Amino acid sequence: IEGSFETGEKPIYKMKTKNQLYHAKYHQENRDEILARKVKHRKNHKEEAQKYKIEYCIEKPGNIVISRAKYRAKKKGIRFDLDQYKDQINERVKSGACELTGEIMRYDNRKAVKDDSASIDRINPSLGYIYDNIRIIRYDVNMMLNKYGEDRLLKIADAIRNFHGV
Secondary structure, three states: OEOOOOOOOOOEOOOOOHHHHHHHHHHHHOHHHHHHHHHHHHHHOHHHHHHHHHHHHHHOOHHHHHHHHHHHHHHHOOOEOHHHHHHHHHHHHHOOEOOOOOOEOEOOOOOOOOOOEEEEEEOOHHHOEOHHHEEEEEHHHHHHHHHHOHHHHHHHHHHHHHHOOO
16 A cells, blocks of 8 residues: 555555556545536536436336445455346335335435345345345345344344243
8 A cells, every 4th residue: 555644645555457556546636626527517417417316216226226236246256147137126126115024115315325225135145146046125134134144133033022022
């Protein structure tokens, strides 16, 4: 890593190619100018941005969870075939119900992922993001599954129900 944390200079991470290093350095050196261009572009293209927001965040909310899953799959080097199932995934997300708990999920245009956001769970993580291996569940439920596993999570839920006499 090049750069100094003591001087507040952001580090440039060593990349695989010279081209990537050049672009990282360029963006680091021209950050303010690049941000100003983005702000200007957004002001000049408000209608396009609104159209995009409606199409991809409201009418096709599954596209958001698919793109997040695609990024994770690429980063982890695992299988991904969900692009060809966009319509089916959009319908599953639009149903608004977690496929594991039945609780309400949100799929609005929030930028940040919240506990009640829709997310894609890999039933068998080793198989990757393939359509027959996924379910659309709440983000908070997905995080608990990742930490404890389905068997342990169900035992915890049973213990809570038994303790409260439900």
